[in-house]
Amino acid sequence: MKLTRRLVIAVLIVSMSIAYSDGLTDNHKVTIIIPEIALLDIEPEASKDIEITMTAPTEAGNPLASSTDNNLWLNVTSIVATGNTRDISVKIDAPLAGLNLKVASAAYAGSGFGSWGTPQPQLTLTASDQTLVSGLKSGFTANGANNGYNLTYTAEPVATNAFGDIVSTAGSEITVTYTLTE
Numbered sequence: 001m002k003l004t005r006r007l008v009i010a011v012l013i014v015s016m017s018i019a020y021s022d023g024l025t026d027n028h029k030v031t032i033i034i035p036e037i038a039l040l041d042i043e044p045e046a047s048k049d050i051e052i053t054m055t056a057p058t059e060a061g062n063p064l065a066s067s068t069d070n071n072l073w074l075n076v077t078s079i080v081a082t083g084n085t086r087d088i089s090v091k092i093d094a095p096l097a098g099l100n101l102k103v104a105s106a107a108y109a110g111s112g113f114g115s116w117g118t119p120q121p122q123l124t125l126t127a128s129d130q131t132l133v134s135g136l137k138s139g140f141t142a143n144g145a146n147n148g149y150n151l152t153y154t155a156e157p158v159a160t161n162a163f164g165d166i167v168s169t170a171g172s173e174i175t176v177t178y179t180l181t182e
Helices: 002-020 161-165
Strands: 037-043 067-079 086-092 099-105 130-136 149-157 176-180
Touching: 037 176, 067 086, 067 130, 067 176, 086 099, 099 130
Parallel strands: none
Antiparallel strands: 037 067, 067 149, 086 130, 086 176, 099 149
16 A cells, blocks of 8 residues: 555646756857957967078179078967958068068968968068968967968168168168957
């Protein structure tokens, strides 16, 4: 009898819970907020200041030879609003008399994911912003060297009368500034 009574009580409890429940399923909304992100840095961080040594000619009558460096990488993280893109611009603080400093960006390389835009051809750097990469959307390049946009700098003498303005120096610094548009 006790067993029957317990069984009846158990059946009543289960029946009441089914009768008074909201149903067999339920749902709710989850709102996900993704901020716009615009981050850029130059890698490798420990050695991002570079030195380009101009090469002296070995024959009288010849000019200085152009010299290059391609050890730096631009790393980017970008999240854009719907329909937007970003650009990476570049400028220098001041030109060096008789020389041009040029920069070229290789196409994106590395282990990140996203929409990388289009690198522009080699630019002769000036004190005004110039677009180096256009049309970036959302993505991340991954961090460090060998990720992002490999930069190739070329220092070359100006083949005009400005060549007469070149002077020997132990190191004239030019500050190069990259900006990721918001």
